[in-house]
Amino acid sequence: MATRTAAQRRTDERAAYDAYLATCPARQLLDRISDKWVSLVLNALADEPLRYRDLNRIIAGVSQKMLTQTLRALERDGLLTRTVTPSVPVRVDYELTPLGRSLLPVMASIKAWAECHIEEVQAARGDYDRGAAAACE
Amino acid sequence: MATRTAAQRRTDERAAYDAYLATCPARQLLDRISDKWVSLVLNALADEPLRYRDLNRIIAGVSQKMLTQTLRALERDGLLTRTVTPSVPVRVDYELTPLGRSLLPVMASIKAWAECHIEEVQAARGDYDRGAAAACE
């Protein structure tokens, strides 16, 4: 087993994890990162570390609970670091790790796609609701 | 107002949609596509149209309800088409639209990222749960 090259090992690992399988850890990871708060937090941290209050301000509508919960999960998963500066008052900074940064392009793409294609989607919804089937006749 | 060029209008529209704003339609679209079933369905349809039962088989663990619900939402949003062949028994095929296909690279990236980085994430979780702070001392 130890005779496999790194490349071979990586190939094996790719095959070993299949997000289509409900029991696969990769599926659970997919579930976790397929979360609106995750994409918003990672996008917010794209350019620079941010303090808790900054994140709370940038991501409009997020509750303290969900923001804290999301940040803790991302910290545990190794996607960002949490740095406490014991001043008065306390200061806490969040910053992406290299692992988190590797996910950033994907998260940025999702957000960009949503912003760029919302009008097409809204038009499609209009057609659908007005009865696209009848119109095709 | 009508004197703006198409390019200007598009620029304005880009600025007008900001997924960070809770009230923005783009935010709601982001919420919708940030869904594990959406990413799995779109990935499954990447190469070819599929029948309902094929999707149900490929995406292990999805319930009839969630699969149908997800497919309907994606159809309404114009990301895929639903084609009924009135044979006996009925045959229904799902196929990505160009709009759905434009989202495909992103969805494929998410799934690939989860499968490729799950081990790093699991390692990070282990460190976190064992008390990474203590270990750094």
Place this chain on the structure above:
DNA sequence: CAGTATCCCTCATGATACTG
């Protein structure tokens, strides 16, 4: 400032049974 703790409720999801 940056949380934690608590209550509460809606909605998302799964399981099951039925149908054109």
Place this chain on the structure above:
DNA sequence: CAGTATCATGAGGGATACTG
């Protein structure tokens, strides 16, 4: 085959109040 209908469960998430 490809759904729809119904019920049951609990996790997601908001509001509020409190704390180091």
